[in-house]
Amino acid sequence: MAYSSRSARRGALLAGAIAVLGLLSSCGSQHDQAGPAKTDSGTAAPATETSKDSSPGAGTAASTPAGPASSAAARSSGSSDAGSGTGTGTGTGGKTGATSTRCHTSELGASVGRNDPGAGQENFPVVLTNKSGRTCTLRGYPGAAFVSASGSQLGPDPRRESGSPVTITLKPGQSAWAGLTFSNPEISEAKTATPAALLVTPPDERDQLKVAWTAGAVPVSGNSSSVSLTVLRPGSGV
Structure with a gap:
Protein backbone atom coordinates (compact mmCIF):
# COMPACT_ATOMS: atom_id res chain seq x y z
CA MET A 1 0.00 0.00 0.00
CA ALA A 2 2.82 2.36 0.85
CA TYR A 3 4.61 1.59 -2.38
CA SER A 4 1.48 2.24 -4.42
CA SER A 5 0.93 5.62 -2.82
CA ARG A 6 4.49 6.73 -3.54
CA SER A 7 4.22 5.61 -7.12
CA ALA A 8 0.97 7.48 -7.52
CA ARG A 9 2.45 10.64 -6.04
CA ARG A 10 5.50 10.43 -8.30
CA GLY A 11 3.26 9.91 -11.31
CA ALA A 12 1.15 12.86 -10.35
CA LEU A 13 4.23 15.05 -9.81
CA LEU A 14 5.71 13.94 -13.14
CA ALA A 15 2.48 14.66 -14.94
CA GLY A 16 2.28 18.06 -13.34
CA ALA A 17 5.86 18.85 -14.29
CA ILE A 18 5.22 17.80 -17.85
CA ALA A 19 2.10 19.98 -17.91
CA VAL A 20 4.06 22.96 -16.56
CA LEU A 21 6.83 22.44 -19.10
CA GLY A 22 4.24 22.20 -21.87
CA LEU A 23 2.63 25.43 -20.72
CA LEU A 24 5.96 27.25 -20.56
CA SER A 25 6.91 25.96 -24.00
CA SER A 26 3.61 27.12 -25.43
CA CYS A 27 4.01 30.60 -23.94
CA GLY A 28 7.56 30.82 -25.24
CA SER A 29 6.47 29.89 -28.77
CA GLN A 30 3.69 32.48 -28.74
CA HIS A 31 6.12 35.15 -27.50
CA ASP A 32 8.65 34.29 -30.23
CA GLN A 33 5.97 34.50 -32.94
CA ALA A 34 4.33 37.74 -31.78
CA GLY A 35 7.57 39.64 -31.03
CA PRO A 36 9.20 39.54 -34.53
CA ALA A 37 5.87 40.26 -36.26
CA LYS A 38 5.35 43.33 -34.13
CA THR A 39 8.91 44.57 -34.77
CA ASP A 40 8.59 44.09 -38.56
CA SER A 41 5.29 45.95 -38.79
CA GLY A 42 6.58 48.78 -36.64
CA THR A 43 9.77 49.52 -38.62
CA ALA A 44 8.86 48.66 -42.22
CA ALA A 45 6.55 51.61 -42.95
CA PRO A 46 8.90 54.42 -41.79
CA ALA A 47 11.79 52.80 -43.61
CA THR A 48 9.75 52.72 -46.81
CA GLU A 49 8.69 56.40 -46.46
CA THR A 50 12.25 57.48 -45.77
CA SER A 51 13.37 55.63 -48.84
CA LYS A 52 10.73 57.45 -50.93
CA ASP A 53 11.65 60.87 -49.54
CA SER A 54 15.33 60.38 -50.23
CA SER A 55 14.81 58.95 -53.68
CA PRO A 56 16.41 61.23 -56.33
CA GLY A 57 13.67 60.38 -58.77
CA ALA A 58 10.67 60.91 -56.58
CA GLY A 59 11.57 62.97 -53.55
CA THR A 60 13.55 65.65 -55.45
CA ALA A 61 10.93 66.08 -58.08
CA ALA A 62 8.16 66.27 -55.54
CA SER A 63 9.97 68.81 -53.37
CA THR A 64 10.84 71.17 -56.29
CA PRO A 65 7.85 73.37 -57.22
CA ALA A 66 7.35 73.89 -60.92
CA GLY A 67 5.68 77.32 -60.72
CA PRO A 68 8.66 79.50 -59.64
CA ALA A 69 10.94 77.89 -62.19
CA SER A 70 8.47 78.62 -64.94
CA SER A 71 8.04 82.19 -63.71
CA ALA A 72 11.80 82.73 -63.65
CA ALA A 73 12.06 81.43 -67.18
CA ALA A 74 9.29 83.73 -68.23
CA ARG A 75 10.99 86.69 -66.57
CA SER A 76 14.25 85.80 -68.26
CA SER A 77 12.49 85.55 -71.57
CA GLY A 78 10.73 88.84 -70.88
CA SER A 79 14.03 90.54 -70.10
CA SER A 80 15.47 89.25 -73.32
CA ASP A 81 12.46 90.49 -75.24
CA ALA A 82 12.66 93.86 -73.52
CA GLY A 83 16.30 94.11 -74.45
CA SER A 84 15.53 93.32 -78.04
CA GLY A 85 12.71 95.82 -77.93
CA THR A 86 14.99 98.45 -76.58
CA GLY A 87 17.56 97.57 -79.20
CA THR A 88 14.85 97.72 -81.78
CA GLY A 89 13.70 100.98 -80.41
CA THR A 90 17.21 102.18 -80.37
CA GLY A 91 17.63 100.78 -83.88
CA THR A 92 14.33 102.31 -85.05
CA GLY A 93 15.64 105.84 -83.82
CA GLY A 94 18.93 105.28 -85.83
CA LYS A 95 16.96 104.69 -89.00
CA THR A 96 15.75 108.28 -89.11
CA GLY A 97 17.91 110.04 -91.73
CA ALA A 98 19.90 113.19 -91.19
CA THR A 99 17.64 116.22 -90.85
CA SER A 100 17.86 118.55 -93.86
CA THR A 101 19.66 121.81 -93.10
CA ARG A 102 18.31 123.61 -96.16
CA CYS A 103 16.59 126.91 -95.50
CA HIS A 104 12.91 126.72 -96.33
Missing part, protein backbone atom coordinates in the same frame (compact mmCIF):
# COMPACT_ATOMS: atom_id res chain seq x y z
CA THR A 105 10.85 129.60 -97.64
CA SER A 106 8.95 129.88 -94.37
CA GLU A 107 12.24 130.44 -92.54
CA LEU A 108 13.42 133.29 -94.76
CA GLY A 109 12.71 136.92 -95.34
CA ALA A 110 13.41 138.64 -98.69
CA SER A 111 14.32 142.20 -99.57
CA VAL A 112 15.80 144.21 -102.43
CA GLY A 113 18.79 146.34 -101.60
CA ARG A 114 19.92 149.67 -102.95
CA ASN A 115 20.75 150.02 -106.64
CA ASP A 116 24.44 150.23 -107.50
CA PRO A 117 24.42 151.35 -111.15
CA GLY A 118 27.45 151.26 -113.40
CA ALA A 119 28.33 151.15 -117.12
CA GLY A 120 24.72 151.44 -118.19
CA GLN A 121 23.67 148.61 -115.86
CA GLU A 122 21.27 148.60 -112.97
CA ASN A 123 22.42 146.31 -110.16
CA PHE A 124 20.22 145.35 -107.23
CA PRO A 125 21.07 142.85 -104.48
CA VAL A 126 18.24 140.39 -103.78
CA VAL A 127 18.74 139.45 -100.14
CA LEU A 128 17.52 136.36 -98.29
CA THR A 129 17.75 136.49 -94.49
CA ASN A 130 17.37 133.63 -92.04
CA LYS A 131 14.56 134.69 -89.73
CA SER A 132 14.19 131.28 -88.05
CA GLY A 133 15.68 130.14 -84.78
CA ARG A 134 17.90 127.51 -86.36
CA THR A 135 20.95 127.46 -88.58
CA CYS A 136 20.21 126.55 -92.19
CA THR A 137 21.91 126.60 -95.58
CA LEU A 138 21.41 128.05 -99.06
CA ARG A 139 23.11 126.96 -102.25
CA GLY A 140 22.76 128.00 -105.87
CA TYR A 141 20.46 130.49 -107.56
CA PRO A 142 17.20 131.98 -106.36
CA GLY A 143 14.26 132.36 -108.71
CA ALA A 144 12.79 135.80 -109.48
CA ALA A 145 9.94 137.31 -111.43
CA PHE A 146 8.51 140.81 -111.77
CA VAL A 147 4.74 140.94 -111.35
CA SER A 148 2.03 143.57 -111.76
CA ALA A 149 -0.43 144.62 -109.09
CA SER A 150 -2.79 141.93 -110.38
CA GLY A 151 -0.08 139.27 -110.04
CA SER A 152 0.65 138.82 -113.74
CA GLN A 153 4.29 138.23 -114.62
CA LEU A 154 6.04 141.05 -116.49
CA GLY A 155 8.71 139.89 -118.91
CA PRO A 156 10.50 136.54 -119.04
CA ASP A 157 12.26 134.85 -116.14
CA PRO A 158 15.72 136.26 -115.44
CA ARG A 159 18.57 134.24 -116.92
CA ARG A 160 21.36 132.86 -114.76
CA GLU A 161 24.83 134.29 -115.03
CA SER A 162 27.66 131.77 -114.89
CA GLY A 163 29.05 131.13 -111.44
CA SER A 164 30.16 128.43 -109.00
CA PRO A 165 27.52 127.67 -106.36
CA VAL A 166 28.73 127.31 -102.80
CA THR A 167 26.89 126.19 -99.69
CA ILE A 168 26.19 129.20 -97.49
CA THR A 169 25.49 128.55 -93.81
CA LEU A 170 23.15 131.07 -92.28
CA LYS A 171 22.81 131.41 -88.54
CA PRO A 172 19.64 133.13 -87.35
CA GLY A 173 19.71 136.72 -88.62
CA GLN A 174 22.40 136.15 -91.26
CA SER A 175 21.89 136.78 -95.00
CA ALA A 176 22.91 135.77 -98.49
CA TRP A 177 22.40 137.73 -101.67
CA ALA A 178 22.22 137.36 -105.45
CA GLY A 179 22.75 140.17 -107.97
CA LEU A 180 19.76 141.21 -110.10
CA THR A 181 21.05 143.05 -113.16
CA PHE A 182 19.54 144.59 -116.27
CA SER A 183 20.44 147.34 -118.74
CA ASN A 184 19.14 150.85 -118.10
CA PRO A 185 15.98 151.05 -120.23
CA GLU A 186 16.65 154.67 -121.15
CA ILE A 187 19.90 153.56 -122.75
CA SER A 188 18.80 150.25 -124.23
CA GLU A 189 15.45 151.62 -125.45
CA ALA A 190 13.81 148.35 -124.38
CA LYS A 191 10.10 148.18 -123.77
CA THR A 192 9.44 148.68 -120.10
CA ALA A 193 6.85 148.13 -117.38
CA THR A 194 6.70 149.15 -113.79
CA PRO A 195 6.28 146.14 -111.52
CA ALA A 196 4.37 146.19 -108.28
CA ALA A 197 6.48 143.45 -106.75
CA LEU A 198 9.34 141.02 -107.23
CA LEU A 199 8.62 137.39 -106.42
CA VAL A 200 11.66 135.58 -105.02
CA THR A 201 11.94 131.79 -104.74
CA PRO A 202 14.74 130.38 -102.51
CA PRO A 203 16.88 127.58 -104.01
CA ASP A 204 15.17 124.18 -104.13
CA GLU A 205 11.89 125.65 -102.84
CA ARG A 206 8.55 126.22 -104.55
CA ASP A 207 6.93 128.75 -102.25
CA GLN A 208 7.74 132.37 -103.05
CA LEU A 209 8.46 135.51 -101.09
CA LYS A 210 6.89 138.75 -102.31
CA VAL A 211 8.89 141.97 -102.14
CA ALA A 212 7.46 145.37 -103.06
CA TRP A 213 9.28 146.90 -106.04
CA THR A 214 9.90 150.64 -105.71
CA ALA A 215 12.79 151.13 -108.17
CA GLY A 216 10.73 152.14 -111.21
CA ALA A 217 10.49 150.70 -114.69
CA VAL A 218 12.25 147.53 -115.81
CA PRO A 219 12.82 146.09 -119.31
CA VAL A 220 10.27 143.47 -120.30
CA SER A 221 10.84 143.03 -124.03
CA GLY A 222 12.75 144.38 -127.04
CA ASN A 223 16.44 145.16 -127.38
CA SER A 224 18.63 144.42 -124.40
CA SER A 225 15.65 143.54 -122.28
CA SER A 226 17.30 140.59 -120.58
CA VAL A 227 17.38 140.48 -116.78
CA SER A 228 19.98 138.27 -115.10
CA LEU A 229 20.66 136.77 -111.66
CA THR A 230 23.95 135.74 -110.11
CA VAL A 231 24.61 132.81 -107.80
CA LEU A 232 24.03 133.41 -104.08
CA ARG A 233 26.89 134.73 -101.99
CA PRO A 234 27.24 135.37 -98.25
CA GLY A 235 26.27 138.76 -96.89
CA SER A 236 23.73 141.41 -97.79
CA GLY A 237 25.41 142.78 -100.93
CA VAL A 238 26.10 146.16 -99.37
Whole structure:
Protein backbone atom coordinates (compact mmCIF):
# COMPACT_ATOMS: atom_id res chain seq x y z
CA MET A 1 0.00 0.00 0.00
CA ALA A 2 2.82 2.36 0.85
CA TYR A 3 4.61 1.59 -2.38
CA SER A 4 1.48 2.24 -4.42
CA SER A 5 0.93 5.62 -2.82
CA ARG A 6 4.49 6.73 -3.54
CA SER A 7 4.22 5.61 -7.12
CA ALA A 8 0.97 7.48 -7.52
CA ARG A 9 2.45 10.64 -6.04
CA ARG A 10 5.50 10.43 -8.30
CA GLY A 11 3.26 9.91 -11.31
CA ALA A 12 1.15 12.86 -10.35
CA LEU A 13 4.23 15.05 -9.81
CA LEU A 14 5.71 13.94 -13.14
CA ALA A 15 2.48 14.66 -14.94
CA GLY A 16 2.28 18.06 -13.34
CA ALA A 17 5.86 18.85 -14.29
CA ILE A 18 5.22 17.80 -17.85
CA ALA A 19 2.10 19.98 -17.91
CA VAL A 20 4.06 22.96 -16.56
CA LEU A 21 6.83 22.44 -19.10
CA GLY A 22 4.24 22.20 -21.87
CA LEU A 23 2.63 25.43 -20.72
CA LEU A 24 5.96 27.25 -20.56
CA SER A 25 6.91 25.96 -24.00
CA SER A 26 3.61 27.12 -25.43
CA CYS A 27 4.01 30.60 -23.94
CA GLY A 28 7.56 30.82 -25.24
CA SER A 29 6.47 29.89 -28.77
CA GLN A 30 3.69 32.48 -28.74
CA HIS A 31 6.12 35.15 -27.50
CA ASP A 32 8.65 34.29 -30.23
CA GLN A 33 5.97 34.50 -32.94
CA ALA A 34 4.33 37.74 -31.78
CA GLY A 35 7.57 39.64 -31.03
CA PRO A 36 9.20 39.54 -34.53
CA ALA A 37 5.87 40.26 -36.26
CA LYS A 38 5.35 43.33 -34.13
CA THR A 39 8.91 44.57 -34.77
CA ASP A 40 8.59 44.09 -38.56
CA SER A 41 5.29 45.95 -38.79
CA GLY A 42 6.58 48.78 -36.64
CA THR A 43 9.77 49.52 -38.62
CA ALA A 44 8.86 48.66 -42.22
CA ALA A 45 6.55 51.61 -42.95
CA PRO A 46 8.90 54.42 -41.79
CA ALA A 47 11.79 52.80 -43.61
CA THR A 48 9.75 52.72 -46.81
CA GLU A 49 8.69 56.40 -46.46
CA THR A 50 12.25 57.48 -45.77
CA SER A 51 13.37 55.63 -48.84
CA LYS A 52 10.73 57.45 -50.93
CA ASP A 53 11.65 60.87 -49.54
CA SER A 54 15.33 60.38 -50.23
CA SER A 55 14.81 58.95 -53.68
CA PRO A 56 16.41 61.23 -56.33
CA GLY A 57 13.67 60.38 -58.77
CA ALA A 58 10.67 60.91 -56.58
CA GLY A 59 11.57 62.97 -53.55
CA THR A 60 13.55 65.65 -55.45
CA ALA A 61 10.93 66.08 -58.08
CA ALA A 62 8.16 66.27 -55.54
CA SER A 63 9.97 68.81 -53.37
CA THR A 64 10.84 71.17 -56.29
CA PRO A 65 7.85 73.37 -57.22
CA ALA A 66 7.35 73.89 -60.92
CA GLY A 67 5.68 77.32 -60.72
CA PRO A 68 8.66 79.50 -59.64
CA ALA A 69 10.94 77.89 -62.19
CA SER A 70 8.47 78.62 -64.94
CA SER A 71 8.04 82.19 -63.71
CA ALA A 72 11.80 82.73 -63.65
CA ALA A 73 12.06 81.43 -67.18
CA ALA A 74 9.29 83.73 -68.23
CA ARG A 75 10.99 86.69 -66.57
CA SER A 76 14.25 85.80 -68.26
CA SER A 77 12.49 85.55 -71.57
CA GLY A 78 10.73 88.84 -70.88
CA SER A 79 14.03 90.54 -70.10
CA SER A 80 15.47 89.25 -73.32
CA ASP A 81 12.46 90.49 -75.24
CA ALA A 82 12.66 93.86 -73.52
CA GLY A 83 16.30 94.11 -74.45
CA SER A 84 15.53 93.32 -78.04
CA GLY A 85 12.71 95.82 -77.93
CA THR A 86 14.99 98.45 -76.58
CA GLY A 87 17.56 97.57 -79.20
CA THR A 88 14.85 97.72 -81.78
CA GLY A 89 13.70 100.98 -80.41
CA THR A 90 17.21 102.18 -80.37
CA GLY A 91 17.63 100.78 -83.88
CA THR A 92 14.33 102.31 -85.05
CA GLY A 93 15.64 105.84 -83.82
CA GLY A 94 18.93 105.28 -85.83
CA LYS A 95 16.96 104.69 -89.00
CA THR A 96 15.75 108.28 -89.11
CA GLY A 97 17.91 110.04 -91.73
CA ALA A 98 19.90 113.19 -91.19
CA THR A 99 17.64 116.22 -90.85
CA SER A 100 17.86 118.55 -93.86
CA THR A 101 19.66 121.81 -93.10
CA ARG A 102 18.31 123.61 -96.16
CA CYS A 103 16.59 126.91 -95.50
CA HIS A 104 12.91 126.72 -96.33
CA THR A 105 10.85 129.60 -97.64
CA SER A 106 8.95 129.88 -94.37
CA GLU A 107 12.24 130.44 -92.54
CA LEU A 108 13.42 133.29 -94.76
CA GLY A 109 12.71 136.92 -95.34
CA ALA A 110 13.41 138.64 -98.69
CA SER A 111 14.32 142.20 -99.57
CA VAL A 112 15.80 144.21 -102.43
CA GLY A 113 18.79 146.34 -101.60
CA ARG A 114 19.92 149.67 -102.95
CA ASN A 115 20.75 150.02 -106.64
CA ASP A 116 24.44 150.23 -107.50
CA PRO A 117 24.42 151.35 -111.15
CA GLY A 118 27.45 151.26 -113.40
CA ALA A 119 28.33 151.15 -117.12
CA GLY A 120 24.72 151.44 -118.19
CA GLN A 121 23.67 148.61 -115.86
CA GLU A 122 21.27 148.60 -112.97
CA ASN A 123 22.42 146.31 -110.16
CA PHE A 124 20.22 145.35 -107.23
CA PRO A 125 21.07 142.85 -104.48
CA VAL A 126 18.24 140.39 -103.78
CA VAL A 127 18.74 139.45 -100.14
CA LEU A 128 17.52 136.36 -98.29
CA THR A 129 17.75 136.49 -94.49
CA ASN A 130 17.37 133.63 -92.04
CA LYS A 131 14.56 134.69 -89.73
CA SER A 132 14.19 131.28 -88.05
CA GLY A 133 15.68 130.14 -84.78
CA ARG A 134 17.90 127.51 -86.36
CA THR A 135 20.95 127.46 -88.58
CA CYS A 136 20.21 126.55 -92.19
CA THR A 137 21.91 126.60 -95.58
CA LEU A 138 21.41 128.05 -99.06
CA ARG A 139 23.11 126.96 -102.25
CA GLY A 140 22.76 128.00 -105.87
CA TYR A 141 20.46 130.49 -107.56
CA PRO A 142 17.20 131.98 -106.36
CA GLY A 143 14.26 132.36 -108.71
CA ALA A 144 12.79 135.80 -109.48
CA ALA A 145 9.94 137.31 -111.43
CA PHE A 146 8.51 140.81 -111.77
CA VAL A 147 4.74 140.94 -111.35
CA SER A 148 2.03 143.57 -111.76
CA ALA A 149 -0.43 144.62 -109.09
CA SER A 150 -2.79 141.93 -110.38
CA GLY A 151 -0.08 139.27 -110.04
CA SER A 152 0.65 138.82 -113.74
CA GLN A 153 4.29 138.23 -114.62
CA LEU A 154 6.04 141.05 -116.49
CA GLY A 155 8.71 139.89 -118.91
CA PRO A 156 10.50 136.54 -119.04
CA ASP A 157 12.26 134.85 -116.14
CA PRO A 158 15.72 136.26 -115.44
CA ARG A 159 18.57 134.24 -116.92
CA ARG A 160 21.36 132.86 -114.76
CA GLU A 161 24.83 134.29 -115.03
CA SER A 162 27.66 131.77 -114.89
CA GLY A 163 29.05 131.13 -111.44
CA SER A 164 30.16 128.43 -109.00
CA PRO A 165 27.52 127.67 -106.36
CA VAL A 166 28.73 127.31 -102.80
CA THR A 167 26.89 126.19 -99.69
CA ILE A 168 26.19 129.20 -97.49
CA THR A 169 25.49 128.55 -93.81
CA LEU A 170 23.15 131.07 -92.28
CA LYS A 171 22.81 131.41 -88.54
CA PRO A 172 19.64 133.13 -87.35
CA GLY A 173 19.71 136.72 -88.62
CA GLN A 174 22.40 136.15 -91.26
CA SER A 175 21.89 136.78 -95.00
CA ALA A 176 22.91 135.77 -98.49
CA TRP A 177 22.40 137.73 -101.67
CA ALA A 178 22.22 137.36 -105.45
CA GLY A 179 22.75 140.17 -107.97
CA LEU A 180 19.76 141.21 -110.10
CA THR A 181 21.05 143.05 -113.16
CA PHE A 182 19.54 144.59 -116.27
CA SER A 183 20.44 147.34 -118.74
CA ASN A 184 19.14 150.85 -118.10
CA PRO A 185 15.98 151.05 -120.23
CA GLU A 186 16.65 154.67 -121.15
CA ILE A 187 19.90 153.56 -122.75
CA SER A 188 18.80 150.25 -124.23
CA GLU A 189 15.45 151.62 -125.45
CA ALA A 190 13.81 148.35 -124.38
CA LYS A 191 10.10 148.18 -123.77
CA THR A 192 9.44 148.68 -120.10
CA ALA A 193 6.85 148.13 -117.38
CA THR A 194 6.70 149.15 -113.79
CA PRO A 195 6.28 146.14 -111.52
CA ALA A 196 4.37 146.19 -108.28
CA ALA A 197 6.48 143.45 -106.75
CA LEU A 198 9.34 141.02 -107.23
CA LEU A 199 8.62 137.39 -106.42
CA VAL A 200 11.66 135.58 -105.02
CA THR A 201 11.94 131.79 -104.74
CA PRO A 202 14.74 130.38 -102.51
CA PRO A 203 16.88 127.58 -104.01
CA ASP A 204 15.17 124.18 -104.13
CA GLU A 205 11.89 125.65 -102.84
CA ARG A 206 8.55 126.22 -104.55
CA ASP A 207 6.93 128.75 -102.25
CA GLN A 208 7.74 132.37 -103.05
CA LEU A 209 8.46 135.51 -101.09
CA LYS A 210 6.89 138.75 -102.31
CA VAL A 211 8.89 141.97 -102.14
CA ALA A 212 7.46 145.37 -103.06
CA TRP A 213 9.28 146.90 -106.04
CA THR A 214 9.90 150.64 -105.71
CA ALA A 215 12.79 151.13 -108.17
CA GLY A 216 10.73 152.14 -111.21
CA ALA A 217 10.49 150.70 -114.69
CA VAL A 218 12.25 147.53 -115.81
CA PRO A 219 12.82 146.09 -119.31
CA VAL A 220 10.27 143.47 -120.30
CA SER A 221 10.84 143.03 -124.03
CA GLY A 222 12.75 144.38 -127.04
CA ASN A 223 16.44 145.16 -127.38
CA SER A 224 18.63 144.42 -124.40
CA SER A 225 15.65 143.54 -122.28
CA SER A 226 17.30 140.59 -120.58
CA VAL A 227 17.38 140.48 -116.78
CA SER A 228 19.98 138.27 -115.10
CA LEU A 229 20.66 136.77 -111.66
CA THR A 230 23.95 135.74 -110.11
CA VAL A 231 24.61 132.81 -107.80
CA LEU A 232 24.03 133.41 -104.08
CA ARG A 233 26.89 134.73 -101.99
CA PRO A 234 27.24 135.37 -98.25
CA GLY A 235 26.27 138.76 -96.89
CA SER A 236 23.73 141.41 -97.79
CA GLY A 237 25.41 142.78 -100.93
CA VAL A 238 26.10 146.16 -99.37
